[in-house]
Amino acid sequence: MTVAVFFGCTFIAFGPAVALFLFTIAKDPLRVIFLIAGAFFWLVSLLLSSLVWFITVQISNKNSASQQRGLLIFGVVLSVMLQETFRYGYYRLLKKANEGLLALSQEDTMPISMRQLAYVSGLGFGFMSGAFSVVNILSDSLGPGTVGIHGDSQHYFISSAFMTLAIILLHMFWGVVFFESCERQRWWALGAVVISHLVVSCLTFVNPHYQGSLIPTYIILSVMAAWAYLCAGGSLRNLKLCLTCKDKDFLLANHRPR
């Protein structure tokens, strides 16, 4: 509890995402707008899934804990499916908008590429998802209290923070892979994204046994990270060039003689 836990968990959960935002998105107004639009789409998907869950809860037996838990699991699965559906919807909207904008502007190239849009929209989804998952928990961590006084896990806050971090980054990677697979019409990749999202969410059902949920989630995170890197055009060669500062294109662009 207290301020130390609050700041620690906030930085764990949002640190990388905010860094990504500040370094790559904040300077370009177009990307900021698409980020917020992505967040809005995620919000609408959450709204719809909450609506369905709420209706099912109202017509169910409120006293049966197992039924409520079952309904919650159903709600989670439904929410994941709706999120991916809205991600697809956002993709279609962006595609249409891009074509329209290209026609409207006098330039030959689009001001923002599809890959950048994939990254930005994925991060938008991630920001909103992470914020909704963890902000209430963070604000509770500021106040007085004892964690796990009724026998629950004592690592509630820190595990929530790490889970949120994983989810935000995962959304970003899912966005990149999703859009790329839609562009290339690789439907198996699309299915893989949806399935991995479902797997990550369903893994959280074993909480508070965090070793069962956090470790596999981070494994999936690294796999998705590598996949998204490859989708975005990266390769081992690029990585080597970048790390040894020998990438000529990048150096030329930054006017550094080598």
Next chain:
Amino acid sequence: MNTSDSEEDSYNERSALVQSESPTIPSYNQDHDMSLPQETDTKRRRPVSSVLDEPGPVEQERASTPDGEEEELTLKYGAKHVIMLFIPVTLCMVVVVATIKSVSFYTEKSSQRLIYTPFEEDPNSVGQRLLNSFLNTIVMISVIVVMTIILVVLYKYRCYKFIHGWLILSSLMLLFWFSFMYLGEVFKTYNVAMDYPTLVMIVWNFGVVGMICIHWKGPLRLQQAYLIVISALMALIFIKYLPEWSAWVILGAISVYDLIAVLCPKGPLRMLVETAQERNEPIFPALIYSSAMVWMVGMADSSNPDSADERQRNEGGARAQEGVESEDDVAQGGRRQYSAEEDLEEDRGVKLGLGDFIFYSVLVGKAAATGGDWNTTLACFVAILIGLCLTLLLLAIFKKALPALPISITFGLVFYFSTDNLVRPFMDSLAAHQYYI
């Protein structure tokens, strides 16, 4: 103690989205014809935003669009303007939410009510409460309409001095009295010991610099900062003094009124804009936030669009208190002279009425005040930003003055009620079990 409704009028005038002179960007003039806010003794001041401000610049904009400026709106240029409005709106909302969450004064319900909402809400009977909130809304909206019409009439008959004086009075009250109150509450919350001489010096400096920045000249950023602070103060006053249900109904009704006033041919705001355009002068600069300053070749001083907005805002608030409706905005109008004759290549930026700032912040502030849920506040925030983005998109397409309230407030209200009632239980259950979606 009742506050007058002039603030509401100023609000209307202020809630206009106007595009500053930028030939390639259509002007969003959103004029909410709001009478200048009247300062009310009781602390309720409603800044009246007047949308009228923009006619001057708008027409100048038109005038300066002449030669050679392409009408085409490039995407990046439009996006930059959207961000230039996102940032101040976000800042204002952040200030209001931070205050609401920390200073309990603004969430305590007092027995005082503004005269604009005379019917008391009885928490025991749902039907009665609903009826009273509708009646309160009717009273408030009619006050706003009356004030706007008076403003238009005053403007038509060129009573500039009257309006000017009113505006100055309004901003005086807002900058000194309300900020003094705010400081007092903050000190009480954090248990800070403060002596009167220091406090007088702080408030005096703050107020005087504000008056100078708003009504005369000052650095652009400082003007913008003062406008944001003024909007936040007004929004806090509204949040405190509007009864619960009435506030929501009023938000909805104000957006409808905004739509009508700006778009209908006989709408007061539209008439105001057209009158100002005929006379080739800017309207009520004090009630509009401008994102960029236009530097005119050959002009000695830079235009201070923001100050105009401020003034108008203050005017509205001041009026509310006394029940006198004055159109401060008009006075402000003269100030914003950014004669657009010399057409510069400068980026003109975009203008948004202060009333819009205020109502956005009222919505988000009320979302933060009722219930300790941050998800609702976040959802309303994103909804309002998306609404503003859509409004700016429409502005780019239609290229004329547009009301900034309807889309954002509609999204905000929808998301507030749905998040509070549907999403909150869902997310709470998920958090309790630590399930992640």
